[in-house]
Amino acid sequence: MRVAPTVILTSEELSELSRIVASRLSSVRLSLRARMILLAAEGLQNKEIAERLGVDRLQVARWRKRYLEHRLSGIERDLPRGAPPVKVDVARLVELTTQSKPEAMTHWSTRRMAAELGVSAASVSRHWRKHGLKPHLLRGFKVSRDPHFVEKLEDIVGLYMSPPEHALVLCVDEKSQVQALDRTQPGLPLKKGRAETMTHDYKRNGTTTLFAALNVLDGQVIGQCQQRHTHVEWLKFLKKIDRQTPKDKALHLIADNYATHKHPVVQAWLDKHPRIHMHFTPTSASWLNMVERFFRDITTQRLRRGVFTSVPELIQAIEGYIDHHNTHPKPFIWTKTARDILQKVIRANSHLSSKQNATLH
Structure with missing residues (x-):
């Protein structure tokens, strides 16, 4: 039978853990962890503590180990869950969306962009919404060239x-x-x-x-x-x-x-x-x-x-x-009004002219 590592508490640690258990302001999680450590200090094994508190034995073993390594600060912080989130290079995401196209295709999709950047499709979709990018949409237009x-x-x-x-x-x-x-x-x-x-x-x-x-x-x-x-x-x-x-x-x-x-x-x-x-x-x-x-x-x-x-x-x-x-x-x-429409047409012509000049050069 494996014996769990012994937990020895100083008087200050015993007092602080007892305060956490007795306080109504303590979170349920922190109070439960403090009770695990107090029972461990009394010499109980992980299995006995788990049965007494109604939790899993491995959970008791993890928090015992955390306390022995980091003392009080070890049980005050939650254990890291899963892999750390992957940060999205937002500048590159916007640049690829607006300045390029995927190979042999006409536009980016969330999954295709996610594969290109090594992030989740949900992250791509979130940043597209934030920046007002909608590569799946195509709007038609026609600017009049009528001289009159x-x-x-x-x-x-x-x-x-x-x-x-x-x-x-x-x-x-x-x-x-x-x-x-x-x-x-x-x-x-x-x-x-x-x-x-x-x-x-x-x-x-x-x-x-x-x-x-x-x-x-x-x-x-x-x-x-x-x-x-x-x-x-x-x-x-x-x-x-x-x-x-x-x-x-x-x-x-x-x-x-x-x-x-x-x-x-x-x-x-x-x-x-x-x-x-x-x-x-x-x-x-x-x-x-x-x-x-x-x-x-x-x-x-x-x-x-x-x-x-x-x-x-x-x-x-x-x-x-x-x-x-x-x-x-x-x-x-x-x-x-005619003025409002004309200003919009002038802006459209200006954008088109600058785009055509950039293409020619």
Whole structure:
């Protein structure tokens, strides 16, 4: 039988250990350790102490050894647990994330970066969040190179912020190639604990083009579905707008630079209808047209998860959505001034120019 090392206490140590055990301010852990040492000083073996205190024998042996090596300070500090944490080289982490790419890949992942630096993926994720780094995301952009960008911007934003009196401002555009998609198998409905299901494959049953005009003042939408989107269909839609708006109001139509919008036949018709004034967004700046927001809404709320067995069924769904929208329309409020937008565009161009120059050199 192995005999545990003898513990001999000085009078000061005996007094201090007894105080720790008796004090209500002592932590439970420290009090338990002090009792182990006091019992050990009485000559009890580790097994006997463990049985009396209801702990493991090896635990008693560890704290006996710690006391013999470090005396009181040995039981006042907790034993080190596990391996020491690996420190992350934050500067290198940020540099690799922003200035490099992993071999044969387009971007870093937490696990790939963790393997590169020899740290945990959780540490990488924590520091990415702290520094606002999101290498898994990619945002698209397009800066307009229109030489008349400023005047077109001021013109359109002016219509939004200060619309002219006795006039209507309408944002017009077409959403082409809207597909009537049917699923190859019926999905399962939403239920508790399970999302709605839909097959990834589909049947194409034709397309339609949605022409829409959004009234900036009240959010009302004039819509029309047509088979194609040439200047003929565009002119047909303009005539519908002319019919469905008050004749005593001037119409200011905001549109993009699609060729059909400027077709000679369309221009000839507009010349005969002077109450209609066209305003074209700068090239590559369709985000200035607020009808795009309506197109986004109808896509996410009605089309993307819809099932349509034919084009007429698709058209019926679109017209139903527009009718429902027009029962309680809400206008989209434009808040950015032309100056705010222009400053942002100038900053974007500046960043792009500096990046291109750095690449060339």
